Amino acid sequence: MFQTKHSRRHGILPDRxxxxxxxxxxxxxxxxxxxxxxxxxxxxxxxxxxxVFLLTLPAPAARAADPGSSPAGEVxxxxxxxxxxxxxxxxxxxxxxxxxGILISPDxxxxxxxxYVLDSDHVSVTLYDGRRYEAKLVGADPRLEAxxxxxxxxxxxxxxxxKAADLQGGAGVLAISNLFNVASGNEPASVQHGTxxxxxxxxxRRGTFETPYxxxxxxxxxxxxxxxxxxxxxxxxxxxxxxxxxxELRNTLNNTWLNYAIPIxxxxxxxxxxxxxxxxxxxxxxxxxxARPATLAxxxxxxxxxxxERTPAFVDQVRAGxxxxxxxxxxxxxxxLVGNRLTQSCKSLQQELETIxxxxxxxxxxxxxxxxxxxxxxxxxxx
Amino acid sequence: xxxxxxxxxxxxxVGLLVAAVLLACLRPAWAQGGPAPAVLEAEAQRIxxxxxxKPAAVAIFDAAGMxxxxGVLISPDxxxxxxxxxxxxxGNAMKCGTADGRxxxxxxxxxxxxxxxxxxKLLGRSDxxxxxxxxxxxxxxxxxxxAMGNPFLLATDFQPTVTxxxxxxxxxxxxxxxxxxxxxxxxQTDASINPGNSGxxxxxxxxxxxxxxxxxxxxxxxxxNVGVGYAVSINQIKNFLGSLRSGRIxxxxxxxxxxxxxxxxRVLVTDVLEQSDAYRRGLRVDDEIIxxxxxxxxTANGFKNVLGTFPKGWRVPLSFRREGExxxxxxxxxxxHSKEDLLKxxxxxxxxxxxxxxxxxxxxxDDSPGKSKKSKGxxxxxxxxxxxxxxxxxxxxxxxxxxxxxxxVKKVFQEKHGYANYYFNQVEQDRVWNAWKARGDFxxxxxxxxxxxxLDSGSAFRLRLAAAEAALEAPAGDFKWxxxxxxxxxxxxxxxxxxxPALHFWRRLAVEGPKGFDEIYYLGTAPLAGREGLADxxxxxxxxxxxxxxxxxxxxDLLALEMYPAQESDPCELSFSGYRQVDGxxxxxxIEVRVGExxxxxLMPAGYDLAKK
Numbered sequence: 001m002f003q004t005k006h007s008r009r010h011g012i013l014p015d016r017x018x019x020x021x022x023x024x025x026x027x028x029x030x031x032x033x034x035x036x037x038x039x040x041x042x043x044x045x046x047x048x049x050x051x052v053f054l055l056t057l058p059a060p061a062a063r064a065a066d067p068g069s070s071p072a073g074e075v076x077x078x079x080x081x082x083x084x085x086x087x088x089x090x091x092x093x094x095x096x097x098x099x100x101g102i103l104i105s106p107d108x109x110x111x112x113x114x115x116y117v118l119d120s121d122h123v124s125v126t127l128y129d130g131r132r133y134e135a136k137l138v139g140a141d142p143r144l145e146a147x148x149x150x151x152x153x154x155x156x157x158x159x160x161x162x163k164a165a166d167l168q169g170g171a172g173v174l175a176i177s178n179l180f181n182v183a184s185g186n187e188p189a190s191v192q193h194g195t196x197x198x199x200x201x202x203x204x205r206r207g208t209f210e211t212p213y214x215x216x217x218x219x220x221x222x223x224x225x226x227x228x229x230x231x232x233x234x235x236x237x238x239x240x241x242x243x244x245x246x247x248e249l250r251n252t253l254n255n256t257w258l259n260y261a262i263p264i265x266x267x268x269x270x271x272x273x274x275x276x277x278x279x280x281x282x283x284x285x286x287x288x289x290x291a292r293p294a295t296l297a298x299x300x301x302x303x304x305x306x307x308x309e310r311t312p313a314f315v316d317q318v319r320a321g322x323x324x325x326x327x328x329x330x331x332x333x334x335x336x337l338v339g340n341r342l343t344q345s346c347k348s349l350q351q352e353l354e355t356i357x358x359x360x361x362x363x364x365x366x367x368x369x370x371x372x373x374x375x376x377x378x379x380x381x382x383x
Numbered sequence: 384x385x386x387x388x389x390x391x392x393x394x395x396x397v398g399l400l401v402a403a404v405l406l407a408c409l410r411p412a413w414a415q416g417g418p419a420p421a422v423l424e425a426e427a428q429r430i431x432x433x434x435x436x437k438p439a440a441v442a443i444f445d446a447a448g449m450x451x452x453x454g455v456l457i458s459p460d461x462x463x464x465x466x467x468x469x470x471x472x473x474g475n476a477m478k479c480g481t482a483d484g485r486x487x488x489x490x491x492x493x494x495x496x497x498x499x500x501x502x503x504k505l506l507g508r509s510d511x512x513x514x515x516x517x518x519x520x521x522x523x524x525x526x527x528x529x530a531m532g533n534p535f536l537l538a539t540d541f542q543p544t545v546t547x548x549x550x551x552x553x554x555x556x557x558x559x560x561x562x563x564x565x566x567x568x569x570x571q572t573d574a575s576i577n578p579g580n581s582g583x584x585x586x587x588x589x590x591x592x593x594x595x596x597x598x599x600x601x602x603x604x605x606x607x608n609v610g611v612g613y614a615v616s617i618n619q620i621k622n623f624l625g626s627l628r629s630g631r632i633x634x635x636x637x638x639x640x641x642x643x644x645x646x647x648x649r650v651l652v653t654d655v656l657e658q659s660d661a662y663r664r665g666l667r668v669d670d671e672i673i674x675x676x677x678x679x680x681x682t683a684n685g686f687k688n689v690l691g692t693f694p695k696g697w698r699v700p701l702s703f704r705r706e707g708e709x710x711x712x713x714x715x716x717x718x719x720h721s722k723e724d725l726l727k728x729x730x731x732x733x734x735x736x737x738x739x740x741x742x743x744x745x746x747x748x749d750d751s752p753g754k755s756k757k758s759k760g761x762x763x764x765x766x767x768x769x770x771x772x773x774x775x776x777x778x779x780x781x782x783x784x785x786x787x788x789x790x791x792v793k794k795v796f797q798e799k800h801g802y803a804n805y806y807f808n809q810v811e812q813d814r815v816w817n818a819w820k821a822r823g824d825f826x827x828x829x830x831x832x833x834x835x836x837x838l839d840s841g842s843a844f845r846l847r848l849a850a851a852e853a854a855l856e857a858p859a860g861d862f863k864w865x866x867x868x869x870x871x872x873x874x875x876x877x878x879x880x881x882x883x884p885a886l887h888f889w890r891r892l893a894v895e896g897p898k899g900f901d902e903i904y905y906l907g908t909a910p911l912a913g914r915e916g917l918a919d920x921x922x923x924x925x926x927x928x929x930x931x932x933x934x935x936x937x938x939x940d941l942l943a944l945e946m947y948p949a950q951e952s953d954p955c956e957l958s959f960s961g962y963r964q965v966d967g968x969x970x971x972x973x974i975e976v977r978v979g980e981x982x983x984x985x986l987m988p989a990g991y992d993l994a995k996k
Contacts, residue, residue, distance in 0.1 A: 192610050
């Protein structure tokens with residue numbers, strides 16, 4: 001499905017035997033360490049300590065039973081404190097009123113996904129300790145579907161966007177989010193474990209996944225695509241920031257859902273600009289428009305009346321002898337694709353046509369009954 | 384597909400261990416790119432743990448083989464845990480398959496519809512492999528856990544499916560469906576839990592049972608795992624285990640008060656029932672709950688979590704604050720449901736928290752190359768499958784077609800109103816009664832019991848207990864009580880809550896046994912203030928008075944008696960201790976009398992004269 005090379009290694013084992021790998025064993029093997037792990041606010045570099053500890057101690061000692069916390073628990077505890085629960089608009093079935101967010105500054109900047117949840121005058125953020133704040137939308141990058149919120153707080157635990165891990169396929173990761181709004185108040189967010197299946201670009205999926213973001217993503221082998229999970233954090237097994245869990249994405253063709261996170265690297269510049277108040281939304285470079293583009297009229301197509309926000313692009317009439325008629329387009333066909341571009345409405349179909357020169361053939365994919373039909377309409381410059 | 388190779392044969396495990404050892408010796412080998420020895424060792428350990436606990440996993444099917452789920456054995460004589468929503472549709476008798484390919488008859492023992500737990504008993508062996516119970520309070524997010532069970536009823540040879548994951552969250556609260564199937568204080572895991580896993584075990588990395596899987600968050604993908612499963616914590620089940628062994632349909636508890644989380648993170652009482660014990664112990668609206676059941680309370684969910692782990696009737700510590708002053712009380716918890724309501728709900732079609740999806744036609748599946756043929760054919764021991772289980776469509780929640788109860792099950796099943804299986808209540812009653820009787824047989828001593836001794840004040844007292852009258856001579860005066868048509872017309876001595884009638888019932892149980900009461904049943908186990916562990920409880924009713932008798936499960940001695948002259952009132956509590964031998968019978972040297980928050984006094988009997996006639 002993904003054209004990029006599939007580089008996932010076997011099982012849950014991280015790809016690096018040192019570092020993340022070995023702390024991964026400490027974390028997820030049968031051993032649990034006592035003593036030095038007990039402090040909740042442990043020092044940085046615990047993973048390194050764990051590495052040394054595990055390599056130098058004989059196995060039985062490393063497996064000593066303990067009632068307290070484990071290295072994984074430490075990593076998770078610290079990461080969970082930097083994940084917030086966000087509540088806003090929604091509340092209908094399929095339109096949950098909650099999502100997740102990541103604290104990115106001690107004074108209360110929160111990175112999250114741009115969604116309808118934020119379309120409210122009252123967006124609230126609940127911290128790990130149950131403290132609740134009204135949040136202000138600082139800004140958003142619609143191209144990344146990323147937003148930055150601000151709460152009036154200080155001395156908060158947070159991730160540093162400048163220090164994000166760059167992951168490869170096979171890396172062991174943890175996803176922390178408030179999926180299904182399982183946690184409320186001071187209850188810690190949910191943690192899931194998995195592996196980066198592959199690092200690829202969402203662009204490859206245009207036409208099947210509806211998203212403005214086309215850049216690289218970490219595709220995950222765990223189900224992170226759950227209600228409320230978007231905006232949660234992806235960290236390495238050592239707790240290093242790696243990505244933000246993306247919005248729900250469904251493949252419209254086969255009804256599968258993509259589990260992915262956007263690498264922090266992709267978000268950093270925009271987030272910094274938003275925080276600095278200098279953000280200018282950079283729209284996708286507009287395709288060059290031909291001087292004489294194809295039009296519905298030139299192709300001989302009349303669509304149904306465009307009465308809705310997004311009226312599906314159903315064909316109403318086909319003019320006899322027109323390029324559309326010659327290609328076999330029929331009334332009631334639903335135009336899904338122009339070339340490889342999704343046409344979700346009458347408007348977007350017309351917009352797509354504006355990028356095609358009247359002297360070129362137009363490829364359409366239409367839904368006829370239950371069947372997908374590919375048609376090539378001949379050039380319409382004679383019309 | 385499992386996420387890592389899960390080998391089940393001995394040779395491959397040995398091979399892996401050898402490989403691990405070799406690799407450990409030849410460090411350069413892994414340094415050049417092979418897996419680190421610690422990785423291989425962790426893998427080998429994981430495989431060994433799974434192999435060790437696998438025999439305890441149980442595949443449960445209804446007697447007709449049409450539906451089912453999973454379970455886990457917890458004792459050598461066949462006690463097994465599962466979900467209420469798995470056991471109930473199976474009816475009173477079910478078939479249980481274990482990993483060695485054998486099928487056992489099993490019978491329902493006790494049901495907890497609110498907590499979604501069922502206790503079953505597998506029949507036919509006294510040496511069942513069984514799981515060790517863990518301590519779910521020591522489970523933390525990130526801990527490795529694995530589930531075993533029979534998702535989608537895949538395993539026609541009862542080999543459990545293993546799914547591995549981490550603890551995603553602990554102390555989760557998942558609200559009930561209606562008033563049943565409330566998952567309080569549960570464990571959330573990303574190990575795959577699918578329909579059919581219900582009732583199966585969640586083990587920690589050491590193979591200790593920490594939960595019973597039973598619930599998932601689902602949404603848009605249909606009823607398959609999305610990395611969010613929930614297990615009933617084993618510590619909650621430990622609280623209920625005694626009650627479940629009673630063969631009853633057990634109820635959960637309510638404090639009789641509502642609480643809400645305030646903005647500042649305080650939990651305040653918003654409503655208290657005046658009939659509740661909490662009200663009698665002084666709890667009022669706007670009081671701040673500090674701790675409950677020994678756990679600090681910071682949110683309303685946290686309160687519900689603690690409450691959900693207790694059976695009806697337990698007495699637990701509650702601390703609350705009012706105007707800066709802290710109050711620590713013991714509060715007795717009432718039931719969530721009325722008895723009839725619970726029965727009605729428990730016997731109705733259970734909510735489909737995890738029904739099984741429609742599976743492909745088994746006959747078609749048999750024809751597909753290499754899929755189910757392997758599961759149909761050879762067993763590890765080469766024996767043919769004992770019964771044919773069709774992994775067909777699951778009419779979940781529908782009554783199974785009537786199948787005659789096997790004779791082995793008939794012997795251990797007795798239907799009675801209010802019970803899942805009254806047979807086991809009788810067994811437990813007999814056990815407790817016989818253990819007490821072994822400490823002293825009073826059944827022949829039907830005459831007047833004369834007891835003399837001192838009060839804790841130092842003054843002398845004399846007590847006469849006979850079938851028709853109880854009398855006490857003490858410095859405060861002489862008091863008499865006789866059982867009559869209205870047992871609670873007076874409860875002498877005044878302020879004692881009914882010391883004389885309570886002593887009368889003590890003698891009545893000793894002399895007449897369980898038959899001396901209108902009704903008696905084994906409640907299960909419950910805590911007693913000031914004592915470690917749980918006590919066996921017999922509840923006896925006589926002419927509208929209810930008595931709770933607490934017995935030491937170790938020695939068999941009677942520890943306490945609580946006499947309730949009326950519902951929704953404080954009982955007269957007698958605590959018995961200082962047992963010593965009198966004429967070959969164990970009798971208490973100290974009887975402490977309490978009512979409500981107050982200690983009424985202490986009787987210290989010096990001599991007993993128990994007449995035969």
